[in-house]
Structures are given as structure tokens and as C-alpha cells.
Amino acid sequence: MIQFKSDQGEISVSSAVFSNITGMAATNCFGVKGMAYRSMTDGLVHLLRREAMSKGVSVTYNDDNTVSIELHIIVENGVNLPAVCRSIMNEVKYVVTKNTGVNVRSVDVFVDSMTL
Numbered sequence: 313m314i315q316f317k318s319d320q321g322e323i324s325v326s327s328a329v330f331s332n333i334t335g336m337a338a339t340n341c342f343g344v345k346g347m348a349y350r351s352m353t354d355g356l357v358h359l360l361r362r363e364a365m366s367k368g369v370s371v372t373y374n375d376d377n378t379v380s381i382e383l384h385i386i387v388e389n390g391v392n393l394p395a396v397c398r399s400i401m402n403e404v405k406y407v408v409t410k411n412t413g414v415n416v417r418s419v420d421v422f423v424d425s426m427t428l
Contacts, residue, residue, distance in 0.1 A: 313325065313326050313327065313373075314373055314377065314379070314412075314414055316413070325412055325414070327371050327373075328366060329412065330369075330371045330379060330381070330408065330412065330414075331365075331366035331369040331371060332365075332366055333407060333408055333411050333412070334369045334371070334381055334383065334404050334407075334408060335347055335365035335366055335368065335369050335383075336365075336407075337400075337403050337404045337406075337407040337408070338369075338383050338385060338400050338403070338404055338421075339362075339365065340403070341396065341399045341400050341403055342391075342396065342399065343387050343388050343391035343392075343395075343396040343399075344385055344386075344387055344388075344396065344400065345359065345385075345386045345387060345388050345427050346359045346360055346365065346368075346385070346386050347359075347360045347365040347367070347368030347369065347383070347384065347385060347386070348360065348368050348384040348385055348386045348422075348424040348425055349364075349367045349368055349384065350384070350424065357386070357424045357425045359386050359425075359427075368383060368384040368385065369381065369382070369383055369384075370382040374417055376417075377414065377415070378414065378415045378416065378417040379408070379414055379415075379416055379417065380416075380417045380418045380419075380420075381404060381408070381416060381418070381419045381420070382420045382422065383400065383404070383419065383420070383421050383422065384422045384424050385400070385421060385422070385423055385424065386423075386424060386425045386426070386427060387423055387425075387426050387427070388426070388427055389426050389427055389428050393423060397421045397423070400419070400421050401419040401421060404416070404419045405419055
């Protein structure tokens with residue numbers, strides 16, 4: 313949880329907010345089928361529904377009040393992977409900074425699967 317303090321009061325932003333904003337930004341990019349989650353029981357990659365897409369996002373809070381984000385995604389077959397990943401990184405940085413005011417240090421995108 314990140315806290316912002318000013319002379320008017322304090323605001324706390326939970327990791328669930330970052331996860332939901334990040335998941336929505338990533339899935340709105342071209343070529344992204346959805347967020348991915350690797351099951352611990354069978355080791356398979358599962359496509360997450362919109363309600364559970366925060367499971368495919370990991371947010372780390374840094375000491376300098378920035379965040380580092382990891383995304384696990386599933387992409388559509390035939391897309392240019394470097395272009396899609398660059399698009400996701402730029403979109404996530406922009407949307408998170410715009411909506412929360414927190415700077416994003418890094419966005420790491422892991423392509424776990426490709427749909428046919």
C-alpha cells in the first residue's frame with residue numbers, strides 16, 4: 313500500500329487498485345487475449361476471467377515511492393511479440409501514472425502462452 317501525505321490529509325492506495333488498473337490497461341492492448349495464471353497444482357497456464365485478472369499482476373512497492381509491475385499475459389497467434397510487449401509497457405506506465413499519480417519504475421511483461 314502506498315500512502316501520500318500532504319498538509320490536507322493522507323491518501324492510501326492499495327495493491328488491488330494497482331492490479332486492477334494494470335490488468336485493464338494490459339488487456340486493452342492489441343494482440344492481448346487476457347491475463348495468465350500458472351496453476352501450482354498442475355503447472356498449466358490458465359486464461360483469467362475479467363473478475364480475476366489481478367492474479368496475473370504482481371506489484372512491488374519501492375523505497376522511492378515508485379512501483380515495479382510484473383504482468384503475465386496470453387497473446388493471440390501471429391502477433392509481433394516485441395511490438396505487443398512494448399505497447400503494453402507504455403500503456404501500463406501511462407495509465408497507472410495518470411490514474412494514481414505514482415511513478416512506475418519498471419514494467420516486466422511475461423508471455424506465458426499463445427492462443428491458436
